[in-house]
Amino acid sequence: MLPATTDNPAPDRLPGMADAQVRPATPADADEIARIQVQTWQTAFESLLPTDVLAGLDPAEAAEQWRQTMAQGPATVFVAQEGPWVVGFCSVGPSPESESAAANDLPAEDAATVALVSLLLVEPRWGRRGHAGRLLATAAAELRGAGCTRGIAWVPERNAASVGFFRRVGWEPDGVVRTLDAGGRPLREVRVTGTLELELA
Structure with a gap:
């Protein structure tokens, strides 16, 4: 288990919203992105993924993968900051045709212009402060x-918080589901889709 604090730890009592921003990630952010990914999965997905899978997540390996992603693409990574702290991140890019295909595997008519949000995570202690929406x-x-x-x-179909977030921004399940092998345990996921014409409330 990773320590609860970092070199720039978040305060025990969160302040009022201050200097919240979103910016493109740089390779220097890779370690923090990996820390947030591992800690968030270990906290939020403990009922969805096997204990040994979560315990085996390697922040150093994840950080190297994020550095490669930022250097080579095709995904673009953004980080959310509040004050000096990186509190969440989002990885997006053009969707592979297989990801946007219909349930019968036929390509979507607009496959060439579909974007994939491959990962969107905010560290739980910084939740409900608008970072995911930004x-x-x-x-x-x-x-x-x-x-x-x-x-x-x-x-994940059973992750009500994530499904609810996307519904609030107007993204709805489109009827396509898939089941992944998560360390020997099936993980059922629903696909949500929606407009890119999003504005901050």
Whole structure:
């Protein structure tokens, strides 16, 4: 288990909203992104993924993968900051045709302009402060500029918080589901889709 604090730890009592922003990630953010990914999965997904899978997550390995992603693409990574702290991140990019295909595996008519939100995480202690919405809205603007017309994301069916978040921004399940092998335990995911015309409330 990772320690609860970092070199720039969040305060025990969170302050009022201050200097919240979203910016493109840099390789220097990779360690914090990996820490947030591992800690958030270990906290929020403990009922969805096997204990040994969660315990085996390696922050150093994840950080190296994020550095490669930022250097090589095709995904673009954004981080949310509040004051000096990185509190969440989002990885987006053009969707592979297989990700946007219909349930019968036929390509979507608009496959060439579909974007994939591959990961959107906010560290739980920084939740309910608007960071996820800012991340998605900023990423959506970037994707529109790149010619994308709608977005998709895969969400664990039993993760009510994530499904609810996407519903609140207007993204709805489109009827396509998939089941992944999560360390010997099936993980059922639903695909949500919606507009990239998102604005901050």
